[in-house]
Amino acid sequence: MGAWALLLGAGALLLLLPGGAEAQACSVSTNVVEVEENKNYTQPLVDIFLPEGQQVTLAPSSTPFAFRIEGTQLFLNVTPDYEENSVLEAHLECRRGDTVVTQQKVLVIVLDVNDNPPRFPFEVKVQKVPEDTKVNTTVIPETELQAEDLDKDDILFYTLQEVTPGARDLFSLVGVNLPALRLDQPLDFDQHQNMTFRLLVRDTQEEDVVPSHTATATLVLEVQPADLQPPWFLPCVYEEPHFCLPAQYRGAIPTGHRLPSPLILWPGPIYAVDGDRGINQRIIYSLVRRQGNEDDTFAIGAESGNLTMTKNVSSPQTFLLLVKGEQEDRARYSMTQVTVEARDASGSLPRFPQSLYRGTVAVGSGVGTAVKDAAAPSQPLRIWAQDPEFPDLNSAITYRVTNNSNFRMHGEEVLTAAQLLQAGVFYAEVEATNTVTSGRAATVLEIQVTEQPPTPTGSPGTGGGTGGVPPGGSHADDRRFSVTEMAALGGVLGALLLLAIIALVVLVHKHYGPQLRCCSSKAPELQGFDNKTFLADDGEANWAPAPSTPPTHTQAEVPAEVSAEPLTPEPPAPPLPTLPAPASPSPIPESPAVARDEGGPAGVRSILTKERRPEGGYKAVWFGENIGAEADVVVLNAPTSDADRASHSGSEGSGDEGDGASDLGDPPYTSTHDSTYI
Template structure:
């Protein structure tokens, strides 16, 4: 095709397109807004509400040709309006409403519009639970987080999402989630503690914390019944219940009864406490219980009813020992659930007489101020405790060692096995009338007597503590002449002290060891128990005993001191006599000494008196101008003879100077003095000593002319050396 031909074809195409567009405009005389054929309208509209507005040229006339369902819509000009209230709950989303509209214009073909109308849901309906109340039955002790039921609500507003909330008391149950009403167990439920739980379940078509203007809620009641399960064995009655974790047990103390030796009892045996009985530990199930012997019925003396549990005798018991039966209780339909207990049957020997009180009634007295466990007295003026006694004619002497005393239905007083009445707790003044029972523990036989206890105000049953008087003792030494007097005083004082500490307590020979014997006060005050001492009493007693012991030790020390001093004095006298005899076998001329003090040998102070008398004579018999040569013998510390030169020097010095004797405890080196130093510490003013003063010339002659005497003297000094050395050493 040439260029001209191509241009002609293009013109024809353009003309065709223009003509087609004109034709299309002529065909679409009207249309919907936006050209969308599907129209959405909310439910619950008002009548006459505009559903949509048609777009059309001037001169176009729209009309409804058909609609399904009919009579729902109409045209008002170009506005399509609703002639009724639309409801989403009766609208089928799969089948929209349909309206056909024809648009006509003179000179143009008619245009037909097919409109689809969809009704939109609005939250205008509350949720609903099918029943208003639900009942759930669950087992006890279900594990935590176990599901017990799923309960949902329905909402006519199909597009609404429901939210749930559970109100459960004590937090027994909870929902799995707020949009999932699956109910879960949140704690262990024990049938014995809780048997039913009532809860409220809420459903809401908006979130719980939502601020939506429109929100609807529905409620339902949920009742949960807890069922008992078979998880416990039988329980013997009576028993004490204990809980261990989630388990519960019931402990029975067993049963006890009596049978007579060689006698067969008729009917069921009487047991304590109560009859033999077991119940199902699961009281909500209450299974039937059966009974059987396990051990103890070796002699086949007894039988047990498998239904009631009654124990009866098949034959007499022929041995006097207690019989211990082991009984099992079990569920009849499930023997795996069982329990055991013991039945102790005491075999008693026949008794012809029961024990009886000596007196049918007794009367006692006690102060309301008395301490707990104080004894009841026989009378107001007596300190003797009241004692009740019982006899048993089955014994030749009436004494049954198997008796037990008890106060019936009263806890204020108790009775000891010996029959003394004790106050168990504080009571008010007044008279209490009690009943006492004496029981033979071997056969259970008993008898009763009455007891009237008068509780007196302000009278106690105690004696005052003993006061121990002690006196001070002077032990200061004065002179020897008072020694005997002091010893006598010490001995008498110690005796008086020991006498003052002695106390006498009179107890009844029939009183038990724990009985408290009372004695009246010497001062006229209240009485107190002599068997009870306070801490102050014990301290006073200890101090008194310590004083007595110290006094005894002082006495012993003084006696030892006097004996030792007496021996030392006689030893000095003996040494002086030996020395004189060694000089010349007797007295020497020129030797001046006085023996008057030795005439009283038995006087413990004669030695010191001798020294004093001798010095007095020396002082009175010697003139101041007269030279006296004095020789004082000192024991040497060695057997080696003294140096002659030193002796000569001392003799010449003694001949030229007056020698003054002095008693001292210290050595003095002054010229003209010679001291006698003693072991005992004495007063220098007394000047007591034993001094031998021979003539110096005689002594010189004896030393020069008599070798035998010198040898004897040396021997004497040597013999005396050890004793004197020990004395001097101890003095230093």
């Protein structure tokens, strides 16, 4: 029993010893703390539990300046930054006096936060790409385009954006997270020589995520031309971007003659260019000796490509020449065929494009003055002819003036051979002679020697048009007026014409003025007729009243302008009784008041009075039915002469009657016969 008791006591002591020792050591609330970077923490990280009589301090092995202890709490002394230090360590020492009793370690793990944008190692990158680069070739590797991000855990996403239109079809990125540039289509230097891209990188997959950072850089790709095409002989019959089917050249030469100048070929001279225009190497020309040129009849310029004759051809035949065009570096070449036909040149005559050339020159021009083109006075007159069958012989044509010693030919230009002191028009014949075929042709030259600067008379280059004037030397008597003289003559003739028109108008107005005013007036036509009652058989006035109805409107009511349609006459009234003539003429008619008849059916009696004029003739006044303050008056004049009517136009009547009669005016109512108007 005693042994078991000792064993049990020893076990209990062993169990109690650690707890007792642990109760004597310091401790912390947690040994691992997580914090986010870029945050300022003011709260304590951990709490420290100290036994009585012990103190806690930071060991020198702790992260420098990162922590501080206030009482029994541990605080963070700095703003954590993941990129600088991802883990902060605090070593705590619990002391009793100078003796370290216990040590505690606290780890502060800094959590990474996306707070840094990605950065490219360049802003603009220029890359040269050969034109013959194979498709699917990586043009720029990933290591040269990859961006850097200080946030270690960030995944970068890349996007290639085109700046040059159409460039996106040629290049692309290998992957969204792999920024290697790859060629997708063949390059063409003629279409794309420089292409620009914008390379964008983002540290988040989605654009709307917060936080998210981006960066951009510029890529410039310069396409370097490659030697891919042979020389092209121009013009091309059929052409594609990388293919040219050249046209074959052909020409003609005369037999028995050696042309001194290069042959003129159709469709143009022998000319080739490098098919790779970006390289544009110089082309060297040569003739393949065993192809149509066995006897070395022709030679070609190595630099110019001009085909010339080394000797003449005696008989008509056809030459098939093979021309080689080779690049200067001898890397590529091409060939074309030239057909030259030798023809009999006898009977080939030159031709002038115009039958008449017009020129002009100033008076007093000295010897050697160039004659100007009449159609373009600023340009010299040029006369030229051409051989219709052999254009190569045009350079062998010479010109001369045959029948006028005042002018001479200098090549294709016309010069004066003597001083021209007199104005006029000169004609000359110009003869063209083909020195190879001895063919001749002639044309007419018309030169006007003027005192004034020449003015254009036609389109430039046409010599002022054509004409049928025969050649015959100078015609000094054929003079022409200058522009100033013609202007002065026109002004004088215009003034004389104006004076003649004015004199004619004055004469017409003087002799026919009254008739013209009568015809042009628009006075109203009064409805009436000749009163035959007042006309006797011998032409004297008869004062018997005529059965007519007087007009119902007063003279003051007659409008200034009356319609062209005639007025409709009113039905006639019963004839008026004949009244005796007054004893003595009086210029004033009887008052209308005495004419009233209260017993009549109409209540009004018509009165007709007459008086003899002192000047001759009679005046009769007829009053209408309604006699009142405004009486209707019609003046009946006996036939008088035109002079009497003109003198009496302003003296007839008095009072209201006189006013009404004068308003009518004489000319519209003037009679040229022995009749009376109402």
